[in-house]
Amino acid sequence: xxxxxxxxxxxxxxxxxxAGEEEEGKRIALEMDRVESGYGDYRASVAMTLRDRKGRxxxxxxxxxxxxxxxxxxxxxxxxxxxxxIKGVTALTYSHKTDSDDQWLYLPKLRRVKRxxxxxxxxxxxxxxxxxxxxxxEEPEKYNYRHLGQDAHEGNPCHLIERLPVNPDSGYSKxxxxxxIERMIPWRxxxxxxxxxxxxTLTYSGYQLYQQRFWRxxxxxxxxxxxxxxxLVEYSDYAFSTNLSDxxxxxxxxxxxx
Amino acid sequence: MFSHPVEGIEWDTLLSxxxxxxxxxxxxxxxxxxxxxxxxxxxxxxxxxxxxxxxIVHFIPFWRLDNADENRTHGxxxxxxxxxxxxxxxxxxxxxxxxxxxxxxxxxxxxxNQTDLVENPNSEKKLGQPMLDLTLFRSWGTLDLLILGKxxxxxxxxxxxxxRPTIPVDETLSVVERKAANxxxxxxxxxxxxxxxxxxxxxxxxxxxxNLVITELLSGGLVLQPVYxxxxxxxxxxxxxxxxxxxxxxxIHRRGGGxxxxxxVFGFEYTRxxxxxxxxxxxxxxxxxYDSRGKDSTSGLGNDLFLxxxxxxxxxxxxxxxxxxxxGMDSDGDFLILEGSRRVxxxxxxxxxxxxxxxxxxxxxxxxxxxxxxxxxxxxxxF
Numbered sequence: 001x002x003x004x005x006x007x008x009x010x011x012x013x014x015x016x017x018x019a020g021e022e023e024e025g026k027r028i029a030l031e032m033d034r035v036e037s038g039y040g041d042y043r044a045s046v047a048m049t050l051r052d053r054k055g056r057x058x059x060x061x062x063x064x065x066x067x068x069x070x071x072x073x074x075x076x077x078x079x080x081x082x083x084x085x086i087k088g089v090t091a092l093t094y095s096h097k098t099d100s101d102d103q104w105l106y107l108p109k110l111r112r113v114k115r116x117x118x119x120x121x122x123x124x125x126x127x128x129x130x131x132x133x134x135x136x137x138e139e140p141e142k143y144n145y146r147h148l149g150q151d152a153h154e155g156n157p158c159h160l161i162e163r164l165p166v167n168p169d170s171g172y173s174k175x176x177x178x179x180x181i182e183r184m185i186p187w188r189x190x191x192x193x194x195x196x197x198x199x200x201t202l203t204y205s206g207y208q209l210y211q212q213r214f215w216r217x218x219x220x221x222x223x224x225x226x227x228x229x230x231x232l233v234e235y236s237d238y239a240f241s242t243n244l245s246d247x248x249x250x251x252x253x254x255x256x257x258x
Numbered sequence: 259m260f261s262h263p264v265e266g267i268e269w270d271t272l273l274s275x276x277x278x279x280x281x282x283x284x285x286x287x288x289x290x291x292x293x294x295x296x297x298x299x300x301x302x303x304x305x306x307x308x309x310x311x312x313x314i315v316h317f318i319p320f321w322r323l324d325n326a327d328e329n330r331t332h333g334x335x336x337x338x339x340x341x342x343x344x345x346x347x348x349x350x351x352x353x354x355x356x357x358x359x360x361x362x363x364x365x366x367x368x369x370x371n372q373t374d375l376v377e378n379p380n381s382e383k384k385l386g387q388p389m390l391d392l393t394l395f396r397s398w399g400t401l402d403l404l405i406l407g408k409x410x411x412x413x414x415x416x417x418x419x420x421x422r423p424t425i426p427v428d429e430t431l432s433v434v435e436r437k438a439a440n441x442x443x444x445x446x447x448x449x450x451x452x453x454x455x456x457x458x459x460x461x462x463x464x465x466x467x468x469n470l471v472i473t474e475l476l477s478g479g480l481v482l483q484p485v486y487x488x489x490x491x492x493x494x495x496x497x498x499x500x501x502x503x504x505x506x507x508x509x510i511h512r513r514g515g516g517x518x519x520x521x522x523v524f525g526f527e528y529t530r531x532x533x534x535x536x537x538x539x540x541x542x543x544x545x546x547x548y549d550s551r552g553k554d555s556t557s558g559l560g561n562d563l564f565l566x567x568x569x570x571x572x573x574x575x576x577x578x579x580x581x582x583x584x585x586g587m588d589s590d591g592d593f594l595i596l597e598g599s600r601r602v603x604x605x606x607x608x609x610x611x612x613x614x615x616x617x618x619x620x621x622x623x624x625x626x627x628x629x630x631x632x633x634x635x636x637x638x639x640x641f
Contacts, residue, residue: 058574058604082604083601084640084641085606085640087640088272100501110357111355111356112357112359114360115360115455115497116499116504117502117503117504117529119531120529120531123572124572127573245345247343247346250400251450252348256348258270258305
């Protein structure tokens with residue numbers, strides 16, 4: 001009996017500790033989101049270098065436009081520039097905090113806008129090592145969190161948080177994120193596949209300050225350990241608060257975005 | 259691809275050269291017809307924007323040279339337009355292209371542009387249409403109001419060309435009924451509400467689809483005379499997107515042109531993502547095509563079921579393959595379609611296409627194409 005009471009007490013303490021870890025994890029995620037948002041809208045040019053197992057490279061160029069909305073996920077447009085066979089292909093996403101995203105694709109040769117399924121969260125984005133869910137809008141509601149402790153990333157003291165995707169279409173069992181304590185910006189994410197094996201690592205580098213407020217990386221590199229492939233993403237020509245209207249991020253605007 | 263600002267205008271250009279080889283699998287019905295087509299297409303796209311892209315000029319000339327079919331050697335201004343973007347409205351003035359619709363096997367609602375049929379029997383290629391298109395953005399949806407100018411006649415394969423009616427079409431005899439103002443009017447309302455994408459449209463003017471009337475020439479030969487009647491056509495488009503399922507419907511009602519009729523196409527597209535433990539997707543498309551005229555349907559799709567499998571590798575080369583069949587429910591006649599493509603290097607795209615006509619009977623609209631099964635390979639080089 002005594003042993004059982006002792007065990008019950010231990011379980012209560014353990015449960016309490018776990019609840020504390022969850023709260024702290026969630027707090028860090030919300031703080032990251034707060035620091036990251038408030039820009040209104042931004043544009044950026046993106047160059048992706050896809051590297052295969054043998055080191056062969058191929059390039060993707062695209063333009064990103066993103067607009068924040070009140071109380072819901074972001075609206076965003078990706079316009080492809082290269083390879084030239086997909087030049088002008090444009091994707092529009094209305095992301096939602098918990099519901100699945102709304103997504104349209106514009107095919108310039110047919111001048112056709114197609115509503116497409118957004119269930120393909122785990123699928124690769126333009127043949128890269130980034131899945132659609134890795135490039136989508138980061139919403140704190142998309143995960144459950146746990147604070148794992150602290151660690152350093154290249155000398156920067158970081159919080160280590162674990163996040164578990166809520167969406168059943170996610171390709172991951174969990175992610176571990178290194179969040180710099182001082183600026184609340186991510187430095188590294190480890191992705192674990194559905195079998196809970198380490199699949200990929202994303203590292204951020206070359207953070208720059210924009211509008212005296214927003215830290216954005218110049219580069220992100222995703223390394224896929226299981227496939228032996230990697231993708232480097234380089235950002236340039238960042239522009240914040242460019243007064244994008246809802247009309248600029250509408251289904252009709254797909255036909256004229258570039 | 260270049261992008262550079264000149265005197266405040268930022269230009270974008272894309273050029274492509276595409277050789278294409280089409281091989282027919284059987285000897286033609288008419289000895290004058292070719293066994294194969296070898297052709298070359300040139301396309302340029304020039305886009306310039308100023309005022310922060312609130313004003314855009316867009317120019318797309320297209321030209322094809324074909325060794326076998328003189329009608330297939332043709333050029334067209336696909337686009338030559340000026341777009342202006344206002345607050346809550348947009349206008350497009352000039353030659354342009356507008357696509358309406360949601361389904362895959364047939365585009366019933368799509369009526370603004372004429373079909374460039376010599377390009378491909380799948381009717382996906384369109385001729386440039388002079389227009390003024392005003393788009394209004396409102397909380398209740400998007401409204402497009404179009405005034406369509408000069409009427410474009412459908413292109414048909416010539417006497418030496420394949421994939422044509424047994425009796426050749428004589429375009430010099432065509433009859434085009436026009437409204438007094440020499441313009442067609444069209445409007446479309448579209449809106450998306452959650453998982454639903456809806457659109458309703460109406461067109462009043464000259465039909466893009468001609469009636470082909472058998473006519474005896476003074477010389478005694480028979481030809482088909484294209485007659486483009488005045489029509490009124492209303493259209494409805496619905497797509498419901500639920501996870502891996504896309505549910506689609508297009509329906510039209512057309513008055514005029516001899517026989518009032520309704521036609522519909524509806525079905526689904528279901529995609530399994532990440533099949534066989536790879537990154538590839540496998541999709542199944544099933545669409546039923548109905549026409550109230552039944553076997554007299556001018557589209558040939560009076561009571562036909564379209565089934566197709568689409569495979570997408572999602573790899574670096576973007577390999578895609580679609581194999582489908584249009585199954586006639588009223589007759590034995592079916593046809594199979596094949597479409598595949600992949601990127602080669604950084605700036606070219608290889609594609610294969612095919613159409614196989616399987617034991618068509620005399621009742622089938624494509625009976626005259628029974629010897630015209632073909633396979634085609636093309637490569638598009640981009641600059």
